[in-house]
Amino acid sequence: MLKILFINPVGTDAFDEPILKTINDVKRADVEVKVVHLSKGPIHLEYHYYEHLNMEETLKWVKWAENEGYNAVIIGCFYDPGLREAREIVSIPVIGVAEATMHVAATLGHKFSIIVGRRKWIPKMESNVYLYGLGSKLASFRILNFTVPMMLREPEKLKEAVISEARKAVEEDGAEVIVLGCTGESGFMKEIIEKIGVPVLDPVVVSWKYAEMLADLYQKVKLTHCKMFGYESPPREEGYLPKWEHR
Amino acid sequence: MLKILFINPVGTDAFDEPILKTINDVKRADVEVKVVHLSKGPIHLEYHYYEHLNMEETLKWVKWAENEGYNAVIIGCFYDPGLREAREIVSIPVIGVAEATMHVAATLGHKFSIIVGRRKWIPKMESNVYLYGLGSKLASFRILNFTVPMMLREPEKLKEAVISEARKAVEEDGAEVIVLGCTGESGFMKEIIEKIGVPVLDPVVVSWKYAEMLADLYQKVKLTHCKMFGYESPPREEGYLPKWEHR
Structure with missing residues (x-):
């Protein structure tokens, strides 16, 4: 065990x-x-x-x-x-969580986009993408405009926002893989994969x-x-x- | 199952x-x-x-x-x-095999070196490192001077050569992780990890x-x-x- x-x-x-x-x-x-x-x-x-x-x-x-x-x-x-x-x-x-998820993402498609709660999160997370050596695999960041406490309070609205931003990442930014950039965005991976049609990675x-x-x-x-x-x-x-x- | x-x-x-x-x-x-x-x-x-x-x-x-x-x-x-x-x-x-092993290698230490049989192999394998987005994680290639048929014929000599080149990769090239760059170099991962002191990845x-x-x-x-x-x-x-x- x-x-x-x-x-x-x-x-x-x-x-x-x-x-x-x-x-x-x-x-x-x-x-x-x-x-x-x-x-x-x-x-x-x-x-x-x-x-x-x-x-x-x-x-x-x-x-x-x-x-x-x-x-x-x-x-x-x-x-x-x-x-x-x-x-x-x-x-x-x-x-x-980010290191593991990004590397797996890199093996599932050409480029990935990361869906973050707030623009505030991007500088450190983008720095981590480069730190992990994956700068060339990054299509974009997409912003939900959700704080972590908001994610907890409004799970249905969160899911809608994730689906909407993930679609834009695929259609506008060239993403073939979607990475959910917060453990607060967790719990609906299978449902979203079916809706979006590209791999969606729940970091948990x-x-x-x-x-x-x-x-x-x-x-x-x-x-x-x-x-x-x-x-x-x-x-x-x-x-x-x-x-x-x-x- | x-x-x-x-x-x-x-x-x-x-x-x-x-x-x-x-x-x-x-x-x-x-x-x-x-x-x-x-x-x-x-x-x-x-x-x-x-x-x-x-x-x-x-x-x-x-x-x-x-x-x-x-x-x-x-x-x-x-x-x-x-x-x-x-x-x-x-x-x-x-x-x-290479894509999966290199991405795992990237999560186990700062940079990895790949131990190849022959210099002939390096151009395509180095191109793959960049293709996978991992150029910044590559410390070096190290060459055994073994063809694949030689690997099969002389497994003990092969193991010695791998240990010797892996050591040099760690000491001279800044590798923290060793990637064995051929499925023919497989089967002695645990033994080599103990000998070298850094993670050694058997691609199989x-x-x-x-x-x-x-x-x-x-x-x-x-x-x-x-x-x-x-x-x-x-x-x-x-x-x-x-x-x-x-x-």
């Missing part, structure tokens, strides 16, 4: 149940899922400063997962907050399946992210690793 | 058994594997012209897989021969796990490559689709 932890790096339980439902619909029977959220901090990560505020408890959960024998961990936000930091402190695969679904794949590869052949160079762990003797790191 | 077909696009059964063994070591219990080879044609694909010669029977197997209810198909050569053509004629996920293992992931996503949420635009199927009425396509 493999175990994977999905962390909602926000101080609210509002996403736990819908995300658990989405994962349960697609997960392998032999993989156990746990979804957690933070005990405090901002309830969304639309601001970089909020990422900073939520980073410590997120990383604590990442380390907790490794200590508890989890086979992989997912950081559940399309900004991929704390991805590098997390990989420095654990050996189990750490999956960035795709990052979950990617995590299953990496968890399996880690268990079976010890494959995980490189622990030398970029993700080298801070030396214990420098004394900056917190107590929870030592458990 | 999911079923995945692994096609060795070469006119020899020499790879079937070792590849089946490699897959059996890592595959999910609930996924069925079948490995096939071509009835005729070149026994390796070191020449582009050989790809051309082997293309038709390869595509026939791809279509056969869809007709027989397979959930995904892998084209087992690191040149990814016929990937676009195959995606045009079927809806089931078609996995290119990784493309198999990637295929499991996509097979699952296709079955559960109908996700597959985009069938519009780049992979649009030729119209039946033009009459160029062969008889085996119609089964």
